[in-house]
Amino acid sequence: MAGRCKVAAVCASSDGQNIMKKVLTILCVFLALLATIGLAALPAIAVAGAEGTPSESRLLSDSEKNFGIKVVSLRPTAGGQMLDLRFQVIDPEKAKAVLDKSKKAYVQDGKTGKTLPVPVTKAGSMRQTTPKPEAGRIYFMLFSNPGWMVKEGGSVSLLIGDFRKDGIIVDASGAAPVSAGTPALKKPGDTGKP
Secondary structure (H helix, E strand, O other): OHHHHHHHHHHHOHHHHHHHHHHHHHHHHHHHHHHHHHHHHHHHHHHHHHHOOHHHHHHOOHHHHHHOEEEEEEEEEHHHOEEEEEEEEOOHHHHOOOOOOOOOEEEEEOOOOOEEEOOEEOOEEOEOOOOOOOOOOEEEEEEEOHHHOOOOOOEEEEEEOOEEEEEEEOOOOOOOOOOOOOOOOOOOOOOOOO
16 A cells, blocks of 8 residues: 555656656657558558559569560479460450460570470360450460470560560479489389399
8 A cells, every 4th residue: 555655646746747748748759650650551552452562563564564464473394394374364354365265375485586385185275265354363374395495494485466575484393303313203014123
């Protein structure tokens, strides 16, 4: 009880009141600063909600803005014999030209200049096409890569009709590397014993 009386006496004194005023003033300034920072961030948040992150919209190239797609990745697949392209539709109306099955699609090797087409099988072309692209959806195309011509880290250009996107870097496939002493594939009937 005696301790509470001392605290009350200090708070009631003019020194205690001055300390409380200073603490409240500092707290008010701090809260006002936080509110100002928060309000300044609102326009950036509104833009991000409308069209992705502000930096994302600035990172899109002119060709991607004009054709409504954004290249997500290009990776080797099928043991390096094919390249797997993934792209996201940003503007469905503009992306119709890229997803039109009548438009030829291929990648051009940045080193050799050779073009690698989309393979055609009995089931059809190894690419997704649609007359009604969906915003935000990721589509794929596969390209032949004979003799592993284009390797991880290589650069290619993507060409689909009038669309052209240069400087696409081939990502790592994510496949586990084969160690030097381990055979990649076993022949049928091979037991591995000498």
